[in-house]
Amino acid sequence: MRAAFHEELAKITDQLVEMTHLAGSAMARATTALLDADVHLAESVIAADHQLDDIRSNLDALSIDLLARQQPVATDLRIVVTSMRMSSDLERMGDLARHVAKVARLRYPEKAVPDSLTSHILQMGQVAERIVAKAGSVIASKDADSAISLEKDDDAMDDLHRELFAALLADKADFPAETVVDLTLLGRYYERFADHAVSVARRVVYLVTGEFASEGEVDHEEQEEARGE
């Protein structure tokens, strides 16, 4: 019974790691689609999002089935419940990548991101990729120390987000309102993507150490913090 249970838990872990791969790939491709105004790539990101939805849906069914059949208690119970929350975070990260791809599609054949902000958004995309890759490693290794290193990447994302606002609002900046709207939303999508990755890592830390910094959602994207005010 326990052996079967742990086999199923291992299956859930594998699926969660697979979700981090899919979410990371989606955000990487969405960023390329956005910066290159590549509408076909954008479409493929949008079309592929159902994969994450499907895995999440299957994981939920598997988890509920596991709860019903194996009736886990204590740590085992927490692992199953926490896994369901992680799959919810990861599915949401896929949604955010899809949102980025949709901005690319909406502005095609124009580029949504002005040249002066291209390298900035590229950096946000790179931090997003790095943080979700680390979240995958943390899920697989259950290593609380690497989990903590995600917080640094999240700080880097916060800095980039703050700088993005500063660039949009600079006196000499004179972006069209459409660009300001697009970049405000894009900034939030990347920021929330990183928040959910941190949330995944914190859940792993919680399972390992029994300590959770905060049960609340991670949402560093407080406007005033992001704008350094």
Add this chain to the structure above:
Amino acid sequence: MRAAFHEELAKITDQLVEMTHLAGSAMARATTALLDADVHLAESVIAADHQLDDIRSNLDALSIDLLARQQPVATDLRIVVTSMRMSSDLERMGDLARHVAKVARLRYPEKAVPDSLTSHILQMGQVAERIVAKAGSVIASKDADSAISLEKDDDAMDDLHRELFAALLADKADFPAETVVDLTLLGRYYERFADHAVSVARRVVYLVTGEFASEGEVDHEEQEEARGE
């Protein structure tokens, strides 16, 4: 055993309904704080958000305890798991109300919302209040028909959101970039608030009917849809 279980489930339901009251009150007060540039009211919304976090945290502990002690199966198991998801949605709604209050605080003593958009934001606040009140009734009554009526309020929110973008991007509009950033974020906060309320209602429908339109997160706020493109 069953009687004790159902007593505890009733307690969870009461707490979820209480969360809808707190989230609704938070968004109503945040909207007033925003439109009146009332920094004290904004502060009180921000300070009160921990109440929702605390209830959610207690509900999670209660649910995990219930799973461990009562080992529910079938419908009872689904009710407990679904309740945990609803508390997560409702806590997030509180976060979004807090975000609105933070925009008010950030711009004080100025008003973040220009006069020409005041009645528009007021309407978004009213729809937000209505939809969360309905979500509370649906949780209490388990009435799938009223759950469906929330979708109409959500459509109204989508329309208001689309109109907000149109107003920001109109040729004659010449809002400062700061205003465009603020209103873009505010629009998203109200929209996501409504999405989570719909998500809560759909979860109740799922429990009652066993049918769920989509396991995915509700996120109508696709930029292109919102902008009617």
